[in-house]
Amino acid sequence: MSAQGSDVILQRMMSLHPKIIDLTLDRVWRLLDALGHPERALPPVIHAAGTNGKGSTLAMIRAGYEGAGKSVHAYTSPHLARFHERIRVAGKLISEDALSAVLDECWTANGGESITYFEITTCAAFLAFARTPADVTLMETGLGGRLDATNVFEKPALTVITPISLDHQQFLGETLAEIAGEKAGILKRGVPCVVGPQPDEAMEVIEARAARLGAPLLAHGQHWHAWEERGRLVFQDETGLMDLPLPNLPGAHQIENAGAALAALRHLGLGEAAYEAAVTRAEWPARMQRLREGPLVEMAPDIELWLDGGHNPAAGEALAKHLATLPDRPTHLICGMLNTKDVTGYLRPLAARAQSLTAVSIPGEANTLPAEETAGIAASVGLSTGTAASVAEALAQIVAKAPAARVLICGSLYLAGHVLRENG
The missing domain is CATH 3.90.190.20 (Mur ligase, C-terminal domain)
Structure with missing residues (x-):
């Protein structure tokens, strides 16, 4: 199938809903039901939300898993050059034939019903992941969390909330507390959550929701710390201290993103090879x-x-x-x-x-x-x-x-x- 195949289907999908963003999970659940619930067949899921840093943090988690010899599905957005960048199947960008096939299947199963572009393409990613073995699935929210199309996992292995700030107020709320409430919607009962540095107003909302759900928090400044010292990255949690190279992703903010990634990998027991790979092998275009x-x-x-x-x-x-x-x-x-x-x-x-x-x-x-x-x-x-x-x-x-x-x-x-x- 030509490279034009998926482009044509994607363009058609833009016409299925009058809005680009319309936050609800009703349409997603309807299509997933029609597809036989592929989201239930995925490898263990790490689900990430946040205003800044979630893409970089997931890139480091992916590099850590791959450094430990594991295969990784990853779903991120938006893409930069080609849509295929959003869906990485067992470590490789989805092929044109595979993408066209799952998009076409979702188009048929949807039956012309109203659904947003992001919702139907997210369902296509679930289909692609469900049909290929992997050790873990990394899932980045598109917008918010509570009503995001990716928020369909009853029991992910781990959730991650990176720093929250004011953005997308027209969809998520005018205050940090309101936005944090939407982001914290990915928390699940009993599922641990790694939390990056947060303003107090946002952290209070996250802690309150975590307490209601019995979701253990692994929070920056409480359960883990990350800082630069003498040209190295020092990470400390309740298990002990790690001395690692600085992240290869530039910027002081990547120290804290690396900390969140390391906290996740350490909690999941990936091992030393994963920790060093996370900070030295991650790639994330268009971030400095x-x-x-x-x-x-x-x-x-x-x-x-x-x-x-x-x-x-x-x-x-x-x-x-x-x-x-x-x-x-x-x-x-x-x-x-x-x-x-x-x-x-x-x-x-x-x-x-x-x-x-x-x-x-x-x-x-x-x-x-x-x-x-x-x-x-x-x-x-x-x-x-x-x-x-x-x-x-x-x-x-x-x-x-x-x-x-x-x-x-x-x-x-x-x-x-x-x-x-x-x-x-």
Whole structure:
């Protein structure tokens, strides 16, 4: 089957519901019933929710399992370049033939009923996983947790809640407590939960729900700690101390994500090979990713080029902290964002670390914030700004005035995906 096969089916699936996001589990349960409940046939599930860091944390858990010789199913979203990235079957990205087959089966079983794109494609992932043996299934929520399409497991092996901050308020609630209530919806009776660093307001909600369900918590700052010391990662829990290399995923925030991954792997008894592999072998594109080849690099060979898909205030703070640790070099931003995001909150911490921001609109995205509006907001937080018609044009403008600068392309995973596709 041609590579076009799954693209055609996916495009058709976009028409099954008028909204991209419509949080409920009713449609998912209906389709899973029609499919014979493939979610019940999956290997043990580790289910992760959170505002920031859940993808990186699951990437490290996956690297740990694979370092211990285990096979892993993994479901993540959104994809960057191709939909296939969302579904990793026993360690490998799903093949085009397999993806087209499970999508087609879900389309037929759904019978034209109303269902969102994320819901029906999540069911397709369950089908693919149920038919291939593996040792564990890693499952990332799409949005929230309580009503997320992935929240269909009665007894996962473990749940994980990474740091919670304000994002997607139009769906999850206006306060940290409300958002935490949605994220904590993945907690299950008697199932342990690894909890990353949280604001007090969020932690109180998680602890209250865990107490009601009898779900043991393995919480940062209480049951485990992770920190950098002398260029190493030190992890400590009630079992003892581990001295490991720093995470290969850059950024100080990855220390805490690594801590959550190590807490999960240690609780599940994976062993020493898994712990080191978790921090040294994890791969997670568009999270402070250094671009070293491709057309963009070729047009600016003396530029230090980075790509990041973070898009909320907490991500902006994490990026600013990481930029502060890099060798001194003028830093310029190329930024495109969605109109649903807190652009001011994202850009404010970055203003102290960048010499300029060139705003772009995100190609092909209906909800892109126009470049002129992004530039206006950037100017309001103190950044020198300009606009460009494309990332390549923005880079050319920067190279003309600062040929040996550091350039960070940032603001959206959708922009990051576009850059990765265009840059090969």
